[in-house]
Amino acid sequence: MNKTRRLLNACLLSLLSMLAGCANGRGHPLPYDAWFLGLFSPDYMEVWIETADVTDIQGRVFRQAMSGTAAIQTPPDNRGNPKGWPKRPGIGAGKLVIGADLPRVIYVNWQSLVEPQTYEAYIEIPEEARQLMLKPERSYCNLDGKWITDYRDFLTIGLAPGGIAKVWIRGQCTAPIEVTRVVGKVDPRGPYLGRSGGRYRPLSDISKAYVEKFGVPYGSW
Incomplete structure (x- = not known):
C-alpha cells in the first residue's frame, strides 16, 4: 500500500x-521558482517608483511587480558619492515575480525627487540576457565558503536623474552583468499619474543638503 x-x-x-x-x-520550467526584480538609485538621488510592470515572454503582464521606495544610500555629512554606477551593484529593493516566465519588457514609471521630475521607460530585455538567466554557473560564495550551482535570477534596475535606467542580472554569488541602458521620457501627467496636482514626495533633509551643495551629477550615469 x-x-x-x-x-x-x-x-x-x-x-x-x-x-x-x-x-x-x-x-520545461524555469530552473528556479521565481526571479527577483529589484530597483535602486545612486547616493542621495532619491526615487519613488509609481510602478514597475513586467511583461514576460508569454505576453503576460504582471502589474505593480514593484512599487515604492528604491534602495539607496544616504551617508551623513555628504560622505557619499552619487557619480556613476557601482562596479558591483546590489540587488536593490524589490520582490519576487512569482508565476512569470523570463522577462521581455519592463515598464517603469518613477519620480526623480531631486529634480523633481516624473519619468517612464520601456526596458526591453535582450534575448542574450534571458539565455544567461537560464545558464547554471559554478560559483563560490564568500559568505558561507561553499561552491554552489548558481543562476542569474536577480534582475536589478538602477534609476538616475535625467530618466536614466540601467539594468544588470546577477545571481546569489555570481558577479553582475550589465544588460542594457535606456533613457526614459518625461511623463507629462506628472507625479502620481497626474492625481496629486503636481505635488511630489518630499526629499529627505540629507539628500536635499547634498544637492544644494553639490548639485546633480548629470552625465555620469
Whole structure:
C-alpha cells in the first residue's frame, strides 16, 4: 500500500512539473521558482517608483511587480558619492515575480525627487540576457565558503536623474552583468499619474543638503 502511494505521488509530481513546463511555453520550467526584480538609485538621488510592470515572454503582464521606495544610500555629512554606477551593484529593493516566465519588457514609471521630475521607460530585455538567466554557473560564495550551482535570477534596475535606467542580472554569488541602458521620457501627467496636482514626495533633509551643495551629477550615469 505504501509502495503504491509513493508511486502515485511520484506520478503526480511528474505531471505537475510537465504542466508547469507547458505553462511557460518552453516545454520545461524555469530552473528556479521565481526571479527577483529589484530597483535602486545612486547616493542621495532619491526615487519613488509609481510602478514597475513586467511583461514576460508569454505576453503576460504582471502589474505593480514593484512599487515604492528604491534602495539607496544616504551617508551623513555628504560622505557619499552619487557619480556613476557601482562596479558591483546590489540587488536593490524589490520582490519576487512569482508565476512569470523570463522577462521581455519592463515598464517603469518613477519620480526623480531631486529634480523633481516624473519619468517612464520601456526596458526591453535582450534575448542574450534571458539565455544567461537560464545558464547554471559554478560559483563560490564568500559568505558561507561553499561552491554552489548558481543562476542569474536577480534582475536589478538602477534609476538616475535625467530618466536614466540601467539594468544588470546577477545571481546569489555570481558577479553582475550589465544588460542594457535606456533613457526614459518625461511623463507629462506628472507625479502620481497626474492625481496629486503636481505635488511630489518630499526629499529627505540629507539628500536635499547634498544637492544644494553639490548639485546633480548629470552625465555620469
